[in-house]
Amino acid sequence: MRLVWMLVFALAGGTALAASPEDDYIAARDKAISEIAALESSNAQVETLDAANTKALADLEKRLSAILGPLSVKDFPATGTINLESLSASDIGFGMLDGLRYARSDEGPSIVATTRGLAGRWLQSRAEEEDESLKLPAGLDEALKLDAFYTQAIGADAAFVKTLDFSLKTPEGADIAVARLGGWTQDVGPIYDQQVVVAVVKGDRVLIAEAPASPPVPKIAACEAVWTAADAAAQKFQETYQGSDLKDQQAYDSANAAWEKGDGDYRACMGERLPGDPAFPAVLAEAQQLADHMAGK
Known part of the structure; x- marks a missing residue:
């Protein structure tokens, strides 16, 4: 009898210690980053580095697809591509938010989807950054209110700069809904290509949508x-x-x-x-509609 109970406890302990799909993803990502860093240190050819990066990103994309499942948001595709642009710390697009990007075209609306767990791990790594310019709060609700979050999470070679925050009605079932108008830039001055950015947290999912302001924001x-x-x-x-x-x-x-x-x-x-301005109600309605659709309405 004692042997049976020992076996039960051993099996229970093994189950408790089993890695989750998110744990496996993070481990695979970090391993790939280390391997690519080692290739760079050994002065590997660019073609070798590119091939290793492409292969690793494809593997990580499959893992994320299994974690997130198909997207079900009106007007967006069900399948996405990995949000990370590079696994090399020397490249632009390294260290972006772990998730999938869903879009029908490069210029149109897009959604980056992730989980609370992956977003939390990503934010914790930013909270521990030694570089003050890269630090973010560990809490998701606080981070979603900052331009720096969007710059680091969904941007690659430009900074997101807010023009204003929208007053949204939180869709039924959503825990958090944040929306802002702003643009991407590498310099100071007016940004005429304004984007509506909406973040919705519902259950375990974190969705961040970006769409060109419609109608375009007028000059004042x-x-x-x-x-x-x-x-x-x-x-x-x-x-x-x-x-x-x-x-x-x-x-x-x-x-x-x-x-x-x-x-x-x-x-x-x-x-x-x-x-x-007469154009503003339509832009606000665009933000609300994105939030509603991401929440399942």
């Missing part, structure tokens, strides 16, 4: 004037200070300060005035 004359004045001031600093190295540095610092202030003032102006 008062806000354009704010940026034009700031840009002129920055260029004047550059023209005024030329000569010694010290003055060149002063010119650089003063011009950048003027551009950065102008960028902030411009976005504040858009955030204040855009809700009164």
Whole structure:
């Protein structure tokens, strides 16, 4: 009898310690990252590195597909491709959110889907970052309110910059619904290609949608004037200070300060005035519809 009970406990212990599909995915991802880093250290040829990266991403995509299952959101495909763009720390697109991206075209709307567990692990790794510019809060609800989350999670070579937050009605059954209007940029100044970004958390799923604002966000004359004045001031600093190295540095610092202030003032102006523009209700409705569809409505 004692032997039987020992066997039962042993089997129970083995079950408790069994790795979950998410554990297996993380282990496979980290192993692939290490292997590619080793290839880079050994000065492997680019073709070898590319082949290893492509093969590993394909394996990880299959694992994520098994974890997430088919997507069921109106107007989006059921199957997706891996959100990660590279497993090499030296490449753009390394370290993005673990999940699948669903889209019918490169230019149209897309959704990145993941689980609470994978999102939580990803955020924890960002919370422990030594580089302060990459740090994010470990809590999902707090992170979803930050531009830096979208920059690191679903962006590759540009930063997401918010124009304004939408006031959404949280769809029935959803735990969290966050929406904002903004754009992707590598510089300061107006971003005319505005995107509606909506994040919905429902049960174990985390869905992040991005779609071009429809109708396109109009230019607002008062806000354009704010940026034009700031840009002129920055260029004047550059023209005024030329000569010694010290003055060149002063010119650089003063011009950048003027551009950065102008960028902030411009976005504040858009955030204040855009809700009164005739185009705004349609853009808000677009955000609400994305949230509703992701929640299953």
